[in-house]
Amino acid sequence: MSDIPGGPMESRPVHFIWILDCSYSMLGEKIGTLNYAIREAIPEMQSVAHDNASAQLLVRVLTFSSTARWHQAQPVPIDDFTWQDIQVDGGTNLGAALSLVARELETPPMPQRALKPVLALVSDGQPLDEWRAGLKAIDATPWGKKAVRVAIAIGADADRSVLQEFLGNPELPVLDANSPKQLAAAIRWASTAAVKAASQPVAGGAAGTKQLGPAFAPPKLQDDDDDVW
Amino acid sequence: MSVPPHWEILHESVRGPGKAHNQDWYDVDDTVDGTLVLAVADGHGSAAHARSGLGARYAVDVFLHRGREFAARARDSGDLRQLHRDACGRVPREIVRDWRDRVERHVRKEPLDGVPKGGELLAYGTTLLGAVLVPGLLVAWQLGDGDLMLVEADGRIRAPLAPAEPELGDETESLCGRQAWDLMRVHWAPVSDPARLPRLLTLSTDGLSKSFAAQDGFVQFVREVDERLAAEGAEPIREALPGWLNHAGSYSGDDTTAVAVWRRPDDAGPSEGGPEAVPSEDGPQDQDRGTESD
Numbered sequence: 001m002s003d004i005p006g007g008p009m010e011s012r013p014v015h016f017i018w019i020l021d022c023s024y025s026m027l028g029e030k031i032g033t034l035n036y037a038i039r040e041a042i043p044e045m046q047s048v049a050h051d052n053a054s055a056q057l058l059v060r061v062l063t064f065s066s067t068a069r070w071h072q073a074q075p076v077p078i079d080d081f082t083w084q085d086i087q088v089d090g091g092t093n094l095g096a097a098l099s100l101v102a103r104e105l106e107t108p109p110m111p112q113r114a115l116k117p118v119l120a121l122v123s124d125g126q127p128l129d130e131w132r133a134g135l136k137a138i139d140a141t142p143w144g145k146k147a148v149r150v151a152i153a154i155g156a157d158a159d160r161s162v163l164q165e166f167l168g169n170p171e172l173p174v175l176d177a178n179s180p181k182q183l184a185a186a187i188r189w190a191s192t193a194a195v196k197a198a199s200q201p202v203a204g205g206a207a208g209t210k211q212l213g214p215a216f217a218p219p220k221l222q223d224d225d226d227d228v229w
Numbered sequence: 230m231s232v233p234p235h236w237e238i239l240h241e242s243v244r245g246p247g248k249a250h251n252q253d254w255y256d257v258d259d260t261v262d263g264t265l266v267l268a269v270a271d272g273h274g275s276a277a278h279a280r281s282g283l284g285a286r287y288a289v290d291v292f293l294h295r296g297r298e299f300a301a302r303a304r305d306s307g308d309l310r311q312l313h314r315d316a317c318g319r320v321p322r323e324i325v326r327d328w329r330d331r332v333e334r335h336v337r338k339e340p341l342d343g344v345p346k347g348g349e350l351l352a353y354g355t356t357l358l359g360a361v362l363v364p365g366l367l368v369a370w371q372l373g374d375g376d377l378m379l380v381e382a383d384g385r386i387r388a389p390l391a392p393a394e395p396e397l398g399d400e401t402e403s404l405c406g407r408q409a410w411d412l413m414r415v416h417w418a419p420v421s422d423p424a425r426l427p428r429l430l431t432l433s434t435d436g437l438s439k440s441f442a443a444q445d446g447f448v449q450f451v452r453e454v455d456e457r458l459a460a461e462g463a464e465p466i467r468e469a470l471p472g473w474l475n476h477a478g479s480y481s482g483d484d485t486t487a488v489a490v491w492r493r494p495d496d497a498g499p500s501e502g503g504p505e506a507v508p509s510e511d512g513p514q515d516q517d518r519g520t521e522s523d
Contacts, residue, residue, distance in 0.1 A: 004473050005457065006450025009440040009480040053246065054482025113444065116398040146398045199399070199482070 021123035037187035039083040064097035066090030094127035098134025124154035155229035242486035252282035253486040266296035268359035284353030321410035354405035380429035436483030
């Protein structure tokens with residue numbers, strides 16, 4: 001319909017940012033499963049995006065270890081997104097990663113016309129830097145305040161209190177992934193449910209009103225007694 | 230005897246793609262004396278707001294009732310100061326109270342399963358955008374998202390109820406929120422010179438404005454509609470409107486509703502009547518965009 005007044009129309013973007021722990025403690029099966037799980041989740045993310053034509057799903061990937069760096073810096077449409085394996089390297093500088101994310105959540109570079117971004121944090125350890133400063137920077141951005149956040153704790157050594165603080169909502173639980181099977185399920189859930197939640201209207205939110213409960217809830221992951229981290 | 234302005238009224242509402250029901254509602258009351266009362270409401274629509282289509286309908290019904298009352302007071306009284314107090318304080322409270330009464334009556338008739346007591350309003354959550362136009366006065370109210378646009382007599386385009394900071398994402402204020410009357414924004418515009426009445430007033434749900442790729446796409450939309458109305462008249466626009474809204478819905482995924490009232494270029498509006506105009510006023514002005522609480 002070319003004669004519509006006002007010019008072209010298009011669906012709004014959902015910016016999905018993976019924030020992935022690549023510290024040495026992820027070495028071995030954990031990083032292998034994470035790479036596998038995200039690669040396997042891409043078709044499901046594509047399927048969610050196709051089912052929701054009113055949203056353009058754009059993906060970025062940030063890794064953190066001794067430093068934080070963009071593994072996929074430019075937002076890529078999910079249909080064009082391919083997974084390049086990530087490698088382990090050094091410590092757990094979560095604060096550096098969150099600070100980098102905060103810069104991307106400013107407007108600009110984020111457009112005002114968008115759906116809520118999704119921040120998906122995956123970690124198996126305890127931060128070694130001033131992570132609260134990074135979290136505060138995210139919370140200070142307009143889009144950071146509104147972001148749909150999911151957190152996946154890999155194994156028993158993950159600092160769940162940090163991840164809970166990242167979520168910023170006591171009603172939203174950290175998703176525990178204590179085995180390869182659970183991690184794959186958690187990644188699958190985070191890849192899809194969070195995108196759906198980001199594109200749902202929510203009453204409340206603004207001008208002093210409280211958000212009325214979590215828009216989505218993580219699944220109960222099946223135990224996997226044979227292979228536990 | 231004054232001659233009431235002739236308003237062409239255009240309206241349409243379309244269901245979002247893949248949605249079972251249209252959860253928007255609208256209505257227009259156009260009386261022979263030149264009074265217009267119009268409203269649109271956008272039920273929130275997600276699973277947590279399962280009865281929001283009904284909530285939107287109640288919101289529009291309630292607005293039309295209270296809007297007619299306000300219009301009658303405006304026509305009968307020249308006391309602009311009192312009308313302004315009513316617009317900012319009394320009317321928002323009446324609308325919210327009436328809407329809640331309607332919802333509570335419906336819940337008693339058809340209880341909601343599994344919803345804790347006190348949480349029922351959420352199921353009916355909706356926005357509300359409405360306007361009353363009487364000779365000499367335009368007043369509009371807004372709670373939540375949506376767009377009220379004015380094309381003034383001189384062609385300027387304004388969005389007098391737009392929030393100071395653009396709202397990000399899809400969160401919105403709602404009639405189901407706590408003390409919702411305090412969140413209602415009010416546009417108050419006495420019009421002393423009938424020739425300066427807005428020539429076009431549009432109310433639309435957010436599905437329309439959020440569909441444009443360009444930041445100023447929606448303003449451009451209003452500008453072009455105004456130009457086409459002047460060039461072609463109302464009928465071609467009336468015919469095209471459903472297609473435009475469906476097109477917008479395919480990008481927003483949302484139900485989409487628009488109501489527009491247009492004054493023909495040769496219609497100068499009423500020459501007298503209505504509330505006594507402020508002598509220094511030479512056109513519509515925002516006198517108060519906030520609300521009063523008492």
